[in-house]
Amino acid sequence: MNPEPRLENLGEDAVVSAITCKLPKGPDVRVGAGDDCAVVGPKDARHWSLLKTDAMIEGVHFLSETEPRRVGWKALCRAISDIAAMGGTPQHALITIALSPKTPLRWVEEFYDGLKAAAKQHGVSIVGGETSRSPGPAFINISLTGTVRRKECVLRSGGSPGDILFVTGTLGGSLSGRHLDFTPRVAEAQFLASKVRPSAMMDLSDGLAADLPRLARASGCSFHVDMAQIPKTADCTLQQALSDGEDFELLFAISSRKVRQLLAPWRRAFPKVPLTRIGKLLFIQESSTVLHAHGYDHFA
Amino acid sequence: MNPEPRLENLGEDAVVSAITCKLPKGPDVRVGAGDDCAVVGPKDARHWSLLKTDAMIEGVHFLSETEPRRVGWKALCRAISDIAAMGGTPQHALITIALSPKTPLRWVEEFYDGLKAAAKQHGVSIVGGETSRSPGPAFINISLTGTVRRKECVLRSGGSPGDILFVTGTLGGSLSGRHLDFTPRVAEAQFLASKVRPSAMMDLSDGLAADLPRLARASGCSFHVDMAQIPKTADCTLQQALSDGEDFELLFAISSRKVRQLLAPWRRAFPKVPLTRIGKLLFIQESSTVLHAHGYDHFA
Numbered sequence: 001m002n003p004e005p006r007l008e009n010l011g012e013d014a015v016v017s018a019i020t021c022k023l024p025k026g027p028d029v030r031v032g033a034g035d036d037c038a039v040v041g042p043k044d045a046r047h048w049s050l051l052k053t054d055a056m057i058e059g060v061h062f063l064s065e066t067e068p069r070r071v072g073w074k075a076l077c078r079a080i081s082d083i084a085a086m087g088g089t090p091q092h093a094l095i096t097i098a099l100s101p102k103t104p105l106r107w108v109e110e111f112y113d114g115l116k117a118a119a120k121q122h123g124v125s126i127v128g129g130e131t132s133r134s135p136g137p138a139f140i141n142i143s144l145t146g147t148v149r150r151k152e153c154v155l156r157s158g159g160s161p162g163d164i165l166f167v168t169g170t171l172g173g174s175l176s177g178r179h180l181d182f183t184p185r186v187a188e189a190q191f192l193a194s195k196v197r198p199s200a201m202m203d204l205s206d207g208l209a210a211d212l213p214r215l216a217r218a219s220g221c222s223f224h225v226d227m228a229q230i231p232k233t234a235d236c237t238l239q240q241a242l243s244d245g246e247d248f249e250l251l252f253a254i255s256s257r258k259v260r261q262l263l264a265p266w267r268r269a270f271p272k273v274p275l276t277r278i279g280k281l282l283f284i285q286e287s288s289t290v291l292h293a294h295g296y297d298h299f300a
Numbered sequence: 301m302n303p304e305p306r307l308e309n310l311g312e313d314a315v316v317s318a319i320t321c322k323l324p325k326g327p328d329v330r331v332g333a334g335d336d337c338a339v340v341g342p343k344d345a346r347h348w349s350l351l352k353t354d355a356m357i358e359g360v361h362f363l364s365e366t367e368p369r370r371v372g373w374k375a376l377c378r379a380i381s382d383i384a385a386m387g388g389t390p391q392h393a394l395i396t397i398a399l400s401p402k403t404p405l406r407w408v409e410e411f412y413d414g415l416k417a418a419a420k421q422h423g424v425s426i427v428g429g430e431t432s433r434s435p436g437p438a439f440i441n442i443s444l445t446g447t448v449r450r451k452e453c454v455l456r457s458g459g460s461p462g463d464i465l466f467v468t469g470t471l472g473g474s475l476s477g478r479h480l481d482f483t484p485r486v487a488e489a490q491f492l493a494s495k496v497r498p499s500a501m502m503d504l505s506d507g508l509a510a511d512l513p514r515l516a517r518a519s520g521c522s523f524h525v526d527m528a529q530i531p532k533t534a535d536c537t538l539q540q541a542l543s544d545g546e547d548f549e550l551l552f553a554i555s556s557r558k559v560r561q562l563l564a565p566w567r568r569a570f571p572k573v574p575l576t577r578i579g580k581l582l583f584i585q586e587s588s589t590v591l592h593a594h595g596y597d598h599f600a
Contacts, residue, residue, distance in 0.1 A: 004405075004406060005405045005406075006401065006402055006403060006404050006405065007400075007401050007402070007403050007404075007408070008401035008402060010405060015405065015408065015431055016431055018405060018408070019408055019409065019431070020428075023419075023426040023427075024419040024420050024424065024425055024426055025425045025426070025427070026391075026425040028391075028425075029425050029427055032425070032426070032427045033426070033427065033428040033429065034428070035428075037428070038392065038394065038427035040391075040425075040445075049349075051392055051394055051427060051428070051443070051445065052428075053394040053395075053396050053429055053430055053441065053443045054396075054430060055396045055398055055430055055432050055439070055441065057398055057433070057434055057435070057439070059436075060398075060432065060435060091326075091328075091340075092338065092340055092351055094351055094352070094353035095353075096353050096355045096441050098355055099307060100307075101308035102306055102308065103306060103307050104304045104307075105305045105306065105307060105310060105315065105318060106304060106305075108307070108315065108318070108319055112319045116322070116323065116324055119323075119324040123326065124324065125324055125325045125326040125329050125332070125340075126323040126324055126325070126333070127325070127329055127331075127333065127340065127351060128320075128332060128334070128335075128337070128338040128351070128352075128353070129333065129353055130353055130354060130355055131312060131316055131319075132355050132360065132361075133360055134357055134436070134437070134439075135359045135360060135436070135437055136359075136434075136436020136437045137434070137435055137436045139439045139441075141353065141355065141396050141443075143351070143353045143394065143441075143443035145351065145445075
């Protein structure tokens, strides 16, 4: 008899596929599970709502000795990054924390200081949440809503063969601390969504090696990556750039005829943020570049 | 030197007060932290949005041996109960689960079966979520949106001295299993919100002894309770009825002149659901009934 399959034998993407089939979905759901955020609203509305939930767990996403202010900042900024990656503006956050009863009140206050700083910087209202006891590690969950103009909403699934792939910033090195202090690319994503209309976009949370195949798959494409072009953070290897994860940079695809109208305006708007052409989407029949690296898998 | 205060020394309400002061809040926030749900939307809109987040933790809200289908059902129904308690209709749910990599896939599938059953019964769309690894107990978080007609939105804070207090159903005994299989009072709450307009309403999740003082405090009132009137579940003591928690019944206040227009229509609409007058709200200067029992406190 085969042993019963456990999450560790399957990997995150297989688990997600198993649970997201046949979910109940009303007629106002534009995009359900599988993109950076859910998108809801009437088909022809001027604005749609974006919904995101994101968890951080002590020992997985942060360490018990991490300064709580940085944990709070990161927790909200991770969710903001997902709203941004759809071309949206973040609006309302709900905060769930489950903590050991031994936790000092000061930890909670400083954690909230970090949350509030991130909220103020990005115009987010913190409208509630819930506190509970955890008999184990600390759990944090952020629920965040956002809004996006229908015509500027960018999904993962809109890419076409021939579209050019770009990433913002540099990749790798998050483990040295960058993952706690990053600023989500909200302005950059809104610039892209309103001026250039990428065909597909997502934020890089699990590393290019895990996330690019997801974008390509959602778009029904294969992909080619020019390894020499991957923008590596200083002192990072290619391997790290591909697989460290938590870069929170933007990965997007645009039609090749739009590349020219992207580059000069980008440099004027964001002179300090590198924008790098790393490859292109291919027909699904073509073979994808083999990324000799794996992004982060929660269950592997 | 005093020892540094820890959550266990403070209790849940004090912790919540400490963290919810001075939260960033935009002009579209009608109700922030402190009610069953957050309420957002333009001041004079016909409908407002409701936002709720709710966590369940293995070893706190359910046991590892509990059937996963019942865990899923309860997880979503808890949040639906909060949307209902504002007079609202639940809409879109996001599901976060953090599980040990050793968890059998079957557990996750059955948990989702319970979620889907609750979602279908209440017209909720499951629009996404996130899966993660937990190095400790299983952690579940449900984020749920809803909608409410502005004129039917019932807060905890609208009660006035003299208003009569009612509860639906019977209280106590949740620990014998009822807490896993309850049906949230959505139809009953919508009936109340549209036909009777309670001045204040909430769902009973931590027990009447913890929750009634919260409703009274939010309304700036004291309260009187006639202990003999508390509707006890069969085989429950008064103590259990006051403090078991997880009843998920409705507690509401209505102006005394509306009592007559409540009772007969209620019996016609919900012949099987008891509705019990348990007391009234008082001026804040008067002293509240002492509830010789404590509801559930997460950090005590």
